[in-house]
Amino acid sequence: MSERPAKRRRVELSLDDKVKIINKYESLPKPTLQSLSDSFGIGKSTVSDIIKKRDTYKSQYENNANVGKRRFNNACKFDRLNELVWQWFCQARAKNIPVSGPIIEEKASAFAKELSITDFKGSSGWLDRWKARYSIKGFKVSGESAGVDGAVVENYRERIPEIVGDYSPEDV
Missing domain, CATH: 1.10.10.60 (Homeodomain-like)
Incomplete structure (x- = not known):
């Protein structure tokens, strides 16, 4: 009986990791799935799936989705x-x-x-x-802070020494 090859451990990639793979894929002149899978420690089919869904992942990333999240349930009732x-x-x-x-x-x-x-x-x-x-x-x-008039703040800053003038520095 021949021995079965060791099964590769399942790797869950975060959205951030998927976007890194996509960016590397798009930045290289002739990227191969094998080179990307080797550099990220995942299977070629996983890289292929990520590249196929790159528009979805980029959209989620740009829409401020949680970059650490590893699984996305894209279907939402609302x-x-x-x-x-x-x-x-x-x-x-x-x-x-x-x-x-x-x-x-x-x-x-x-x-x-x-x-x-x-x-x-x-x-x-x-x-x-x-x-x-x-x-x-x-x-x-x-x-x-956005609604405060800068001139009022500056006027008050100029008056602070006058207000605290009667106190010793230890009490201010």
Whole structure:
């Protein structure tokens, strides 16, 4: 009886790794699947699958998907709704509008009504998954700093020595 070759261990690549493979593939003049599979320690068929889906992976990467995530369930019941909420969120952030979880849930519910989605519940579970999908860690925006007049700040800075003048340096 001949001995079977050792089975290769399954390798789960992150989105970041897949984009690196795609970039290397596109940057080399004549890349081979074998050279890419050797340099990343994966099979040729895996490299081939990544290259075939490169538009999808690039799109996810550009849309701020979680780069460390290893598996993507691309099918989502509320894809259009999620995309609309993401676009609204980006516009609100660009205008330095403070946004919180309940505000996003409310906006998502409004979009669901417009899209005639009746089974949507803007719950905290949906919000958590939405934040993970778009790699949003928190909602704090320094929106107040964007609304402060620079002349007022400068005027106050000039007055600080006058305000603290009666105190010793140890007490300031």
